[in-house]
Amino acid sequence: MNIILIGAPGAGKGTQAARLSRIYHLPHIATGDLFRAHMAQNTALGNKARDFMEQGVLVPDSLTVDMVDARLSEEDAAHGVILDGFPRNLPQAELFEQLLRRRGWHLDSAVYIAVPVEILVERLSGRRVCPKCGATYHVLTHPPKNDNRCDVCGTALITRPDDAPDTVRRRLAVYTEQTAPLIAYYQAQNLLRSVDGAQPVDEVTRQIQEVLAGGTI
Ligand code: AMP
Numbered sequence: 001m002n003i004i005l006i007g008a009p010g011a012g013k014g015t016q017a018a019r020l021s022r023i024y025h026l027p028h029i030a031t032g033d034l035f036r037a038h039m040a041q042n043t044a045l046g047n048k049a050r051d052f053m054e055q056g057v058l059v060p061d062s063l064t065v066d067m068v069d070a071r072l073s074e075e076d077a078a079h080g081v082i083l084d085g086f087p088r089n090l091p092q093a094e095l096f097e098q099l100l101r102r103r104g105w106h107l108d109s110a111v112y113i114a115v116p117v118e119i120l121v122e123r124l125s126g127r128r129v130c131p132k133c134g135a136t137y138h139v140l141t142h143p144p145k146n147d148n149r150c151d152v153c154g155t156a157l158i159t160r161p162d163d164a165p166d167t168v169r170r171r172l173a174v175y176t177e178q179t180a181p182l183i184a185y186y187q188a189q190n191l192l193r194s195v196d197g198a199q200p201v202d203e204v205t206r207q208i209q210e211v212l213a214g215g216t217i
Helices: 013-024 031-040 044-055 061-072 090-103 117-125 165-179 181-188 201-212
Strands: 003-006 028-030 082-084 109-114 127-129 136-138 192-196
Touching: 003 013, 003 181, 013 028, 013 082, 013 109, 013 201, 028 031, 028 061, 031 044, 031 061, 031 082, 044 061, 044 165, 061 090, 090 181, 109 181, 109 201, 117 127, 117 165, 165 181, 181 192, 192 201
Parallel strands: 003 082, 003 109, 028 082, 109 192
Antiparallel strands: 127 136
């Protein structure tokens, strides 16, 4: 089963993808995480992606699609994947279809996690992340147990540089202009499954499982 998650920054794609990965035993592939790992290791790709990411704009499609292509070639992707943050515009969606077709695979569902913009801004401004294991927290709704330390590995939490207010505004604008058109694109292919991302995390997971099983919410 190949699934993509569509949603604005802060919609909860990463949280839900991690849960779905455990439920369906499929790898969670997040292009943002892949880029951040490249940046941390100072690879050539990481250095090319850095400026774009810091500005809150999309990394060029060719770099992104080649990175996804390489990731899909890894053994654990053979039985399906949960993609989080890719595709992020129409050209990527078309190139993604070609990648799948070349392998004899297809996309099963595009899950759209809908969240009103006021909630997105509130979530992103309070978000804290663990730079080591990637766990995410929120200062109000999901604080860590020990003062600003990761519950999983104890590392000091950070604010993602691109969660700064100006960058958040730019990322939301990029989403509206470039990513939101994917909703109509997948709707037209009858692959779109929408859930209410303003609900509590468990309820969103439940809704996603339901729509993936063919039900309506
Ligand atoms: P995310 O962690 O998904 O919010 O992504 C963080 C940043 O990584 C984005 O603002 C982009 O700069 C870059 N990025 C992640 N996924 C993509 C993608 N599919 N295409 C282009 N840039 C991406």
